[in-house]
Amino acid sequence: MRAPQGEALLAAAFRIVVADGLAGLTLRPLAQALGVSVTVLTNRYGGRADIMAAICGAAAAHDAVLLDGWRETLAALGPLPPVVAAGLAEAILEEQSTSGRALSALYLEFLHACTWDETLRPAFAGWAGQRRAFWDDFAGRAALAPPLVACGWWSGYVIAELAYGLALEGDASYRMLRRLGVQRLFAGAVAGLEAADSILFGLLRERMGAAEEADTEAGAEAEAGAETGTSKGRAPAWSAQAARACGLRLAARGIDGLTHRAIAADIGIAHTTLSYRFPTQRDLVIAGLACIAGHIRAAVEADSLAGLQRRRAEADGLDPARASFAVALAAVRLPELARQTAYMRAWRGSNLVNVFARYLPEARGIDALCAQVISLGLTGLTNTMPPGADAEEAVATAYAAAGRWLRGAG
Template structure:
């Protein structure tokens, strides 16, 4: 039987298009961690030897996938570029409509390609070997969104620092999960409208804020129903939740395996599996740890303490922006996380309001909707670069640009 199966495999090298389609199928179902040579070869109907003989090692195959994806994506983006070129400078309402239409198309019609893009983008933040292969595709998408922002008259500093590209990346991640929810689609549109309206710090419309409050409540109700799990008695469960939260932020859902967590906290693999039977349970435990950590960070007494608590947990790094992004990507493959993701999306910016009021008194009139817009861009920008000093510098520049935008300066 094995010989017969081997005989059925093709000796012909797969095309770049077939390679891309196969990669998208794998990533859509299993995430980037599933994109290994054997399952790729199986879908293509060839042996691993045929695959590597034609394309090379895994790094070369990833590069070929990214090249094919960039080529296909360029054709899709060119249609939107043609539309933008035929239009006069975009008024705010039209800019919001078009941005939403593009995001919705990427999340629905181009779902598989977008999932591959998001998984690779996120993977590059913790696996630097992916960066050379992905760089051109990433630059292509950023160039498109920068061009869109210029046509819409977006505040220049928000473009130059990468904040606007980050916003588009973050919103796409949430759209992949929540696009079927009317409250989310209304919230997405509301945020885009506020962004392109400009002068966001000046007297927001009362109806605008009232609608935001209603949408916030609706999206929170599902998250409350999903609720944090209660009563995990053994003390090691808290250590497991902490380990899950740390790994979720640093490596995404692919880093949450029972063996890795069990080894880290020093309990038998079988014991951990009994309390947390599935990866979904590990993800939920990590999310609960992260949510609790956020509450602690918000009550910080100084900006220094806030920064420390935002990025550290018991002496180890915990980047909340990366953790939130990882959750959104995971939820696209794990529907049970959708309610959590809706709650996370609606809360974006809540903590930032308190930060701005407390540490940036020169910026006045920032309501929750405006803060959410700023937070979305900062979250996305954080996830477009690997952790480190360069990423922290980029976020600091974006925060400064956002403050200038709020003040209407620069």
């Protein structure tokens, strides 16, 4: 039996990840997709870590060809004026979300999993570095403020928008919102004298779903057992604990971290008891979304950095930036989550409007669109690192760099 080569390995990985996420990319399903035995697969590539490295290597080689095509275009153009930079950035993101969808899904699944599985990091490092180098070079050609690039904010912006693009590319309102964002970013982020884009931004955000509607529907579905009809009567006392546990696991491990046994163990009940009220994984996802949406709404009401930190502490470690990113990745495989993803994307950064107004009173033109641009970079950066002090410090550094940029100081 002939051993599979790199391109075949990558194609099989694409099919598995698009359907089942990185959690589904285990030896047996991969061998079956390749039409070989597990023994043949491991004899050719080695153990799990070696196979993951081979997949990332093949993906990076495939990606390099695509990125080199864009590099040729950039080299022919020379320095990029803001309008051209915005148009090109959007075109590349659109390509990566459509014709490059499988490759981007694999990239983001690896990136997300590396925040909790350190064994994947060596395999993914080369590919991650390759993509960041491309986008950092793009930023240099567009004369984006160097501190925003050096601290990882710009790379984070691209990563966040790519995740939302995979989930929402079919939504015309999202595509218009993305266009407004990149246009404003390369124009300096702050609103001009004629802020027509601010008005359009507000209209698009409302069209993509008001917070109250999303929260009401998510909460109603969670309490009703996600339309299964199995959850009747008054909710048991542990329902709120279960929803919180779902939100935490969704933020930390994505949808694949939501299993009945894991949630039941988290709150100290039998998994059969949990399954009666939340029969399917989708029910657990909806319960987690209801919890996340509530914390996002609370974060929007904060008017200071201390307030944001307090909200996070009250959330028992639930980070809305990680949660919304995980939901976007989940929506790639579960299209029924697109509406909740659209809501989270539309209202991203709403809390920063109040924070900036208080801490950067001298900066003019900081509107909701400006705040969303800054928030997207912070969101993406957050999700490139494991939770902890290093991630908090990196985000704080990026926030400070963004503040200096908005003040016109760099």
